Amino acid sequence: DVKVTQSSRYLVKRTGEKVFLECVQDMDHENMFWYRQDPGLGLRLIYFSYDVKMKEKGDIPEGYSVSREKKERFSLILESASTNQTSMYLCASSLPGLAGGPGTGELFFGEGSRLTVL
Amino acid sequence: DAKTTQPNSMESNEEEPVHLPCNHSTISGTDYIHWYRQLPSQGPEYVIHGLTSNVNNRMASLAIAEDRKSSTLILHRATLRDAAVYYCIPNTGGFKTIFGAGTRLFVKA
Numbered sequence: 001d002v003k004v005t006q007s008s009r010y011l012v013k014r015t016g017e018k019v020f021l022e023c024v025q026d027m028d029h030e031n032m033f034w035y036r037q038d039p040g041l042g043l044r045l046i047y048f049s050y051d052v053k054m055k056e057k058g059d060i061p062e063g064y065s066v067s068r069e070k071k072e073r074f075s076l077i078l079e080s081a082s083t084n085q086t087s088m089y090l091c092a093s094s095l096p097g098l099a100g101g102p103g104t105g106e107l108f109f110g111e112g113s114r115l116t117v118l
Numbered sequence: 119d120a121k122t123t124q125p126n127s128m129e130s131n132e133e134e135p136v137h138l139p140c141n142h143s144t145i146s147g148t149d150y151i152h153w154y155r156q157l158p159s160q161g162p163e164y165v166i167h168g169l170t171s172n173v174n175n176r177m178a179s180l181a182i183a184e185d186r187k188s189s190t191l192i193l194h195r196a197t198l199r200d201a202a203v204y205y206c207i208p209n210t211g212g213f214k215t216i217f218g219a220g221t222r223l224f225v226k227a
Contacts, residue, residue: 004161031213033213035217042217042218042219042220043162043217045214045215048213048214050213056213058214059214090161090162092161106152106164106167107154107162107164107215108164109160109161109162109163110161111159111160111161112159112160112161
């Protein structure tokens, strides 16, 4: 079974701290994604990566950066955490699109990391 | 992007079939229809996908209308563990999978 593992289920940080959220997948997937999920707003895409060292902005990249130095690992970085970044963060991975082309096939999600910024 | 419309919530009795509808009238001819579900306190999980023909797997069945403007996810015998939010998502082939509000399914014992 595909496994996507997020480093921490729960984190509490202070405003201004640098925060690292780590995600590792074990199925050699090309694509990896970071989403955040907030009540009433659903899942929103922050960043994605379709190859090592490649990254693309999603819909809400402000205040975040990412790193993909190895195929299996995709890190989300909050350079200076703020209270409005309190959220559930979800990592996902996938193979390329169903037709073998670009885009994404089935997404496999981790269990999520609930971040609270005080 | 194709827009979807799903009921906010539905209720089912345990052991009974559940039909979860989704309207996607603006879907293009090459967009697959994906369904995911999200159990409480977990990340979403893939359920099933299809293009034109009806599809079955161990989790569910997917019935796609002939004009592809709607689809129905069928859980043949709902269990308490099926209580979740179900998302219907047209897959446009891009990298951005858009999760809407979905349908929250309540299952009564």
